[in-house]
Amino acid sequence: MTPGLANLAEVPSEPIPLSVLTGFLGSGKTTLLSRILNVPDLSDTAVLISEFGAVALDHQLLEAAADDVVELPNGCTCCAVRQGLADAFYRLLRSRQASGRAPFRRIALETSGLADPGPTLYTLSADSFLEASLRLDRVATTIDAVLGEGTLDRYPEAVAQAAVADLLLLTKSDMAPVTDNLLQRLASLNPTAPIVDARDAEASDLLFGGAPRALPRPRPHATAVHAHGIRALSVRLQRPMSRLGFAMALGGLARDHGEKLLRVKGLVEFSDRPGGPAAIHAVQHTLYPPRWLERWPDSDRASRLVFIVRDLESDEILRRFADGSPVGVS
Numbered sequence: 001m002t003p004g005l006a007n008l009a010e011v012p013s014e015p016i017p018l019s020v021l022t023g024f025l026g027s028g029k030t031t032l033l034s035r036i037l038n039v040p041d042l043s044d045t046a047v048l049i050s051e052f053g054a055v056a057l058d059h060q061l062l063e064a065a066a067d068d069v070v071e072l073p074n075g076c077t078c079c080a081v082r083q084g085l086a087d088a089f090y091r092l093l094r095s096r097q098a099s100g101r102a103p104f105r106r107i108a109l110e111t112s113g114l115a116d117p118g119p120t121l122y123t124l125s126a127d128s129f130l131e132a133s134l135r136l137d138r139v140a141t142t143i144d145a146v147l148g149e150g151t152l153d154r155y156p157e158a159v160a161q162a163a164v165a166d167l168l169l170l171t172k173s174d175m176a177p178v179t180d181n182l183l184q185r186l187a188s189l190n191p192t193a194p195i196v197d198a199r200d201a202e203a204s205d206l207l208f209g210g211a212p213r214a215l216p217r218p219r220p221h222a223t224a225v226h227a228h229g230i231r232a233l234s235v236r237l238q239r240p241m242s243r244l245g246f247a248m249a250l251g252g253l254a255r256d257h258g259e260k261l262l263r264v265k266g267l268v269e270f271s272d273r274p275g276g277p278a279a280i281h282a283v284q285h286t287l288y289p290p291r292w293l294e295r296w297p298d299s300d301r302a303s304r305l306v307f308i309v310r311d312l313e314s315d316e317i318l319r320r321f322a323d324g325s326p327v328g329v330s
């Protein structure tokens with residue numbers, strides 16, 4: 001953060017819902033965002049747009065009146081540009097406070113089409129002011145119904161975007177029917193996110209608050225093999241692990257193989273923490289604090305994890321979680 005910016009901004013009394021809209025280049029993010037922002041109930045939404053390339057156009061292409069639009073040119077939201085993202089949030093919140101108006105009711109962040117959302121989420125969780133001021137509503141990822149499969153084959157960025165999503169939004173289904181293969185692929189990459197045909201859904205539910213009607217999920221495929229040596233391994237733990245045992249297993253994996261561990265996501269119950277399961281997230285070397293859930297989201301009560309890895313053997317993962325009697329499907 002730029003020195004001094006924190007002093008000029010106050011934490012709002014209620015955290016502001018923030019949703020991140022990500023998805024590969026040209027997959028329909030800006031088009032969808034325009035549709036969402038045109039919903040009257042979603043007025044007073046601030047928008048941050050992070051665009052790849054020196055010439056930023058998306059804010060001009062956004063055919064909607066957002067309350068405030070901040071453009072982050074050249075915004076591959078990774079590495080050094082992360083600081084720009086934190087500063088942009090500060091500026092947005094501070095200028096609103098300076099205007100004397102109540103805080104924004106919500107904020108939408110459109111990432112660049114090449115961004116790995118992991119570092120973006122890290123930026124938000126690593127800054128205490130932003131963490132207190134914002135509440136992550138969801139990460140929604142647009143998937144092009146026409147080009148999606150090929151894009152997932154060719155671009156690890158697209159795989160990371162799909163894996164990190166809380167909601168997968170299929171776009172362009174007016175151009176071609178959504179194929180079973182694409183659904184299968186998405187279900188394997190991300191076993192928890194509902195898959196929604198954006199065309200059929202209420203725009204007001206897509207990014208904030210509501211839960212849009214999802215398509216039936218196909219069963220994850222037993223052989224989800226991806227290009228570039230990237231593949232997904234689903235692991236079910238048959239016995240609850242202790243928090244320490246789990247932290248050592250996942251932490252050791254991230255320490256020794258972080259660059260091969262593109263994404264870990266899961267729902268895990270611990271032997272020494274009764275109550276609901278924890279949502280587990282890791283991106284490469286970064287492990288996020290577990291988010292405790294009050295209850296399991298569906299009838300499946302098994303602890304389960306998905307590892308998206310590059311050139312990492314399943315056995316190397318499974319042996320670390322031996323205390324949980326893991327069963328892996330890749």
Ligand SMILES: Nc1nc2c(ncn2[C@@H]2O[C@H](COP(=O)(O)OP(=O)(O)OP(=O)(O)O)[C@@H](O)[C@H]2O)c(=O)[nH]1
Pocket residue numbers: 023024025026027028029030031032058112113171172173174175
């Ligand atoms: N037919 C059809 N075209 C769409 C749909 N969504 C987006 N498009 C078109 O696809 C093109 C790219 O859409 P954008 O919304 O700019 O995609 P984006 O993901 O914001 O693109 P980047 O900012 O480059 O990453 C535009 O020509 C849109 O009009 C859709 O659901 N149906």
